[in-house]
Amino acid sequence: xxxxxxxxxxxxxxxxxxxxxxxxxxxxxxxxxxxxxxxxxxxxxxxxxxxxxxxxxxxxxxxxxxxxxxxxxxxxxxxxxxxxxxxxxxxxxxxxxxxxxxxxxxxxxxxxxxxxxxxxxxxxxxxxxxxxxxxxxxxxxxxxxxxxxxxxxxxxxxxxxxxxxxxxxxxxxxxxxxxxxxxxxxxxxxxxxxxxxxxxxxxxxxxxxxxxxxxxxxxxxxxxxxxxxxxxxx
Amino acid sequence: xxxxxxxxxxxxxxxxxxxxxxxxxxxxxxxxxxxxxxxxxxxxxxxxxxxxxxxxxxxxxxxxxxxxxxxxxxxxxxxxxxxxxxxxxxxxxxxxxxxxxxxxxxxxxxxxxxxxxxxxxxxxxxxxxxxxxxxxxxxxxxxxxxxxxxxxxxxxxxxxxxxxxxxxxxxxxxxxxxxxxxxxxxxxxxxxxxxxxxxxxxxxxxxxxxxxxxxxxxxxxxxxxxxxxxxxxxxxxxxxxxxxxxxxxxxxxxxxxxxxxxxxxxxxxxxxxxxxxxxxxxxxxxxxxxxxxxxxxxxxxxxxxxxxxxxxxxxxxxxxxxxxxxxxxxxxxxxxxxxxxxxxxxxxxxxxxxxxxxxxxxxxxxxxxxxxxxxxxxxxxxxxxxxxxxxxxxxxxxxxxxxxx
Numbered sequence: 001x002x003x004x005x006x007x008x009x010x011x012x013x014x015x016x017x018x019x020x021x022x023x024x025x026x027x028x029x030x031x032x033x034x035x036x037x038x039x040x041x042x043x044x045x046x047x048x049x050x051x052x053x054x055x056x057x058x059x060x061x062x063x064x065x066x067x068x069x070x071x072x073x074x075x076x077x078x079x080x081x082x083x084x085x086x087x088x089x090x091x092x093x094x095x096x097x098x099x100x101x102x103x104x105x106x107x108x109x110x111x112x113x114x115x116x117x118x119x120x121x122x123x124x125x126x127x128x129x130x131x132x133x134x135x136x137x138x139x140x141x142x143x144x145x146x147x148x149x150x151x152x153x154x155x156x157x158x159x160x161x162x163x164x165x166x167x168x169x170x171x172x173x174x175x176x177x178x179x180x181x182x183x184x185x186x187x188x189x190x191x192x193x194x195x196x197x198x199x200x201x202x203x204x205x206x207x208x209x210x211x212x213x214x215x216x217x218x219x220x221x222x223x224x225x226x227x228x229x230x231x232x233x234x
Numbered sequence: 235x236x237x238x239x240x241x242x243x244x245x246x247x248x249x250x251x252x253x254x255x256x257x258x259x260x261x262x263x264x265x266x267x268x269x270x271x272x273x274x275x276x277x278x279x280x281x282x283x284x285x286x287x288x289x290x291x292x293x294x295x296x297x298x299x300x301x302x303x304x305x306x307x308x309x310x311x312x313x314x315x316x317x318x319x320x321x322x323x324x325x326x327x328x329x330x331x332x333x334x335x336x337x338x339x340x341x342x343x344x345x346x347x348x349x350x351x352x353x354x355x356x357x358x359x360x361x362x363x364x365x366x367x368x369x370x371x372x373x374x375x376x377x378x379x380x381x382x383x384x385x386x387x388x389x390x391x392x393x394x395x396x397x398x399x400x401x402x403x404x405x406x407x408x409x410x411x412x413x414x415x416x417x418x419x420x421x422x423x424x425x426x427x428x429x430x431x432x433x434x435x436x437x438x439x440x441x442x443x444x445x446x447x448x449x450x451x452x453x454x455x456x457x458x459x460x461x462x463x464x465x466x467x468x469x470x471x472x473x474x475x476x477x478x479x480x481x482x483x484x485x486x487x488x489x490x491x492x493x494x495x496x497x498x499x500x501x502x503x504x505x506x507x508x509x510x511x512x513x514x515x516x517x518x519x520x521x522x523x524x525x526x527x528x529x530x531x532x533x534x535x536x537x538x539x540x541x542x543x544x545x546x547x548x549x550x551x552x553x554x555x556x557x558x559x560x561x562x563x564x565x566x567x568x569x570x571x572x573x574x575x576x577x578x579x580x581x582x583x584x585x586x587x588x589x590x591x592x593x594x595x596x597x598x599x600x601x602x603x604x605x606x607x608x609x610x611x612x613x614x615x616x617x618x619x620x621x622x623x624x625x626x627x628x629x630x631x632x633x634x635x636x637x638x639x
Contacts, residue, residue, distance in 0.1 A: 056552060056632040069245070077556050080248040084554020091636070095549040099265030111258070112554035114249030156553075 002068030004164045004195040005030040005053055010062035012048050012218075022048040023059065024218035030164070030197060035190040037198045037206035040215035047168065049215065050199045054087055054166050055079040067163040084112040088157030090167035094149045096141040102128065102152050103137040109159035127155040130192075131185055147178030154185060158194055165189075165196045171205055183208055248554045250562070258559075259566025262539060263574075273535040274575035276528025277615060281579025281608040282586065283521030288604035289587030291514045297596040298503060305438050306380060307500040308475055312466040312486055315493040325463045325494070329486045330372070333466060336485055338474035343372035343379075344463035345442070348453055350423030352399070352446040354409050358421070364408040367445045368422055369464065370453035371400075378467045379436055386414035386431030394449025397456075399427040402443040406432040422446065423457055438499040439467065528575060529615035536568050536623035540630075547627055548635030561628035568620020569613065576612025580605050 010026040013019040022045045030036055040046045051057035052064060055071055064071045066086050071079060083089075088109065096105045106124035107117070115123075128137055131151040141149055150170060157165050167186065171179035183205065190196050198209060206212045214222040250258065263270040312333070314325050326332070330344045348370060351363040375381075376388045387393075389400055399420060401411060411418055411429055418429045427448065436442050453459055466486075470478045479498075483491035540547070547560055555563075584600045591598045 051633045054552065056636070077247060077558075078245070080551070080554050080556040080559075081245045082554075083552060084248045085245050087552075089552045091549075093545070095545055095636075097261065097265075097546060097549075100261060108553060111254060112248045112250055112550075112556075112559060114246070114251060116251070117254070117257075 002032075003029045003065065004032045004034070004067060005197070006063075006065040007049075007053065008063045008065070010049075010052060010059045010064070012045075012052060012057070013060045021218050023052065026062070026218070026220055028213065028220065028223075030195065032163070032195050033190070033193060034211060035187065035196045035198075035209055036211040036213060037200055037209040038213045038215055039200055039203060039206040040221075041201055044215045045218040046199050046201075046215045048218075050166055050168050050197075053164075053197065054089060055082050080112070085160065086163040088160070088162040088165040090150070090153050090157045090165065090170045092169035092172040094141075094146075094153045094173075096149055096152055096156075098141055101138050101140060102133065102144070105141065105152055106155045106159050109156040113160060123159050124155070127159040128152070130158070130189070131155045145178070146174050147181055150174060150178070150182050151185060154182070154189070158189060161194075163195065165194055167196060167198045169200055169202075170198060171200070171202070179205070248556050248559065250555070250559045255562055255566055256570075258563045260570055262543065262567050263570060269535065270571060270574070273531050274571050274578065276531040277525060277572050277575030277612050278528070278579040278582060280521050280523075280525025280528045281576050281612055282582035283524055284518060284611070285580050285583025285600070285604045285608045286586045287514055287517040287521060289583060289600045290590060292599040292601045292604075293587060293591040293596045294594075296599045297591075297594070298506060300597060301437060302500050302503050305500065305503075306469070307498070307504075308469055308472045309379070309438055309499055310468050310470065310475070310479060310482070311439070311497050311499060312468070312482060313464065313495050313497075315495045325466065326487060327460060327462050329463050329466055332485050333468055333482070336470075336478055336481060338470045338478055340469045340471065341374060341378040342466060342468040343374040343377075344466040345372075345375065345445075345447070346370040346450065346453065346459065346461050347464040348423070348448075348457055348459055350457055352405070352409070352427075353421040355419075356421045364405075365444060366402075366405045366408060367441070369445050369447055370450045370459070370461070371447040372450065375447070375467065376433075378469055379439055379442075381436055381442075382434045383431045384434045385412075386429070388431055388433075389447070389449050393430060395451040396449070397425055397427045397452055398430045398449065400431040400433060400447045401429060402433050402445045402447070403435045404443040405446050408444075420446070422448070425456055437503065441465075525611060525615060529572070529619045532568055532571055532575075532616060533619035533623065535571070536564060536620055537626070539567070540564060540623045540627045543627075544630065544635045547630050548632050548637075551632035551635065557628040560630075561624045564624035564627045565617070565620045568623065569616040572612045572616025572619065573609075576609045576616075579612065580608050583608065 007026050007028040010023050011021065012023040013021045026049065038046050038049060052059050066082060071082060103121060103124050106127050107120035110120040110123060125137060128134055131154055133148060133151050133155065136144060136148060171182050174182060186196055186198065200206055212224045213220055330342055333339055333342045346369060348368045350368050351360060352366050352368050373389050373391060373394055384403065389398060399422060401409065409420060414429045414431060419426045420429060450461060479496060482496050483494040486494045550560060587600050588598045
């Protein structure tokens with residue numbers, strides 16, 4: 001059975017004397033349908049881990065597999081293709097494009113897959129309904145609350161039904177009420193089958209998720225394992 | 235999964251549709267409208283200057299050509315030769331009769347300069363002639379020159395015998411004569427002459443504009459002059475013009491043909507029309523400088539845009555954009571910016587040309603090469619200005635672009 005995401009012996013060093021190891025040998029397997037939190041203080045290497053998992057950065061050593069595909073020998077172009085088809089990103093700062101409607105921001109999730117605009121918008125509309133923003137399709141980002149913006153960003157991350165969604169501190173910029181509703185949304189999407197990895201420094205956030213992977217000094221310190229798998233394999 | 239991977243499980247490459255390249259490239263411009271307008275303005279001014287200068291010089295030239303066409307290019311003038319060894323320069327008195335015997339010649343008329351001056355009245359100092367020449371003219375002169383009368387009438391067989399005068403356009407102004415129907419008189423060579431007409435300007439015989447023309451009859455009887463022509467005007471069909479020109483000198487003065495000077499007045503206007511004015515080149519140069527500055531402005535704005543939009547670049551890379559997609563986005567943006575400026579510049583330049591040419595009563599000519607050239611210049615400027623910022627944007631590592639929030 002292919003894992004949604006697998007890291008094998010990942011080392012990431014930044015040049016220097018001696019080199020700084022951000023990741024010092026990480027092995028991790030995330031199955032389809034999981035909802036996991038990677039938890040650690042700042043500087044623990046969790047952001048680097050997200051970048052390596054998301055093919056935004058290459059490891060110094062080790063292999064990354066997404067949906068069973070070995071990414072280590074792929075060219076920059078192929079990695080872009082992997083991101084456009086297999087990975088969805090959610091960022092702490094939302095990164096919505098101002099002056100562009102909610103619908104088109106979500107449709108951007110399909111922009112680089114060569115999907116025609118009509119189809120993109122149809123799929124974006126469905127994704128917005130899934131995240132509970134069916135009434136906000138033609139609003140601009142600056143007309144939305146922080147929680148709503150993050151919902152738009154989540155809709156953009158899932159619109160192309162990726163193999164895995166990587167969420168980097170998705171509640172970092174939100175108040176408690178909005179945070180709770182975003183975590184509820186992630187659980188709902190997971191229940192519908194999405195594989196989601198949340199990177200957070202917040203233990204309270206991590207506590208609400210079924211699996212917690214504790215990271216410190218570039219290593220996995222503790223992994224609570226797959227306590228529960230919410231959705232069936234895709 | 236069929237859409238994203240083939241049967242061997244290989245992932246389909248990232249792809250940005252052609253229509254989307256345009257949409258992505260214009261999104262930055264749409265959200266920053268004022269900056270877009272200002273940065274396109276430099277190119278607009280440059281292109282407008284170039285199109286306007288070329289359009290105006292072309293329009294004025296077209297106007298001159300139209301004038302020449304209206305005046306006819308088949309007019310020749312015969313005058314006494316001037317210069318070393320050409321003697322006093324006098325044409326034989328029967329020159330007109332001889333020329334009219336040349337087969338193809340259609341019309342011929344002469345003017346005899348008189349050694350008298352025209353004054354507004356008898357109280358004016360005799361030496362203050364105002365540069366006006368008094369001359370005796372054939373009654374055929376007006377027809378030969380295709381001229382027309384602005385006020386009053388031209389001399390006829392009868393009026394040419396009496397003390398009547400017709401003034402050239404400049405002469406009338408200098409003598410302060412506006413209307414001729416009240417029997418205005420001027421003082422010529424000690425005699426009072428009645429002004430019966432004022433002529434329209436002669437572009438092909440500007441000397442006549444500064445003349446006062448009297449009949450040959452009255453000239454001989456009052457001023458005791460011989461009638462050796464100072465200048466002879468003749469018209470001939472265009473196709474036989476060269477033939478006529480070839481035999482003209484020998485016909486007028488068989489003994490000394492070298493003492494006869496022949497010219498074609500329209501040649502001078504033609505030369506004027508062909509000449510590029512120094513100002514045209516100067517303004518073209520200024521336009522080019524404006525265009526260069528506009529191009530640098532675009533490059534500058536694009537460099538700033540790339541820095542400001544690092545996050546957007548990072549996001550797009552995370553969404554699956556390749557380096558080439560990012561490069562294409564920013565290059566398209568620069569091209570759109572300069573194309574926009576170019577379009578506005580071409581319209582502005584053409585508009586200024588049309589407005590000014592109408593105001594001057596010229597034919598409106600906007601040379602297509604100026605329009606196409608201006609537009610092409612704008613596109614090239616955009617491509618050059620956008621290249622470096624686009625490369626920079628494409629080189630940006632996704633993690634770095636996302637980090638700088």
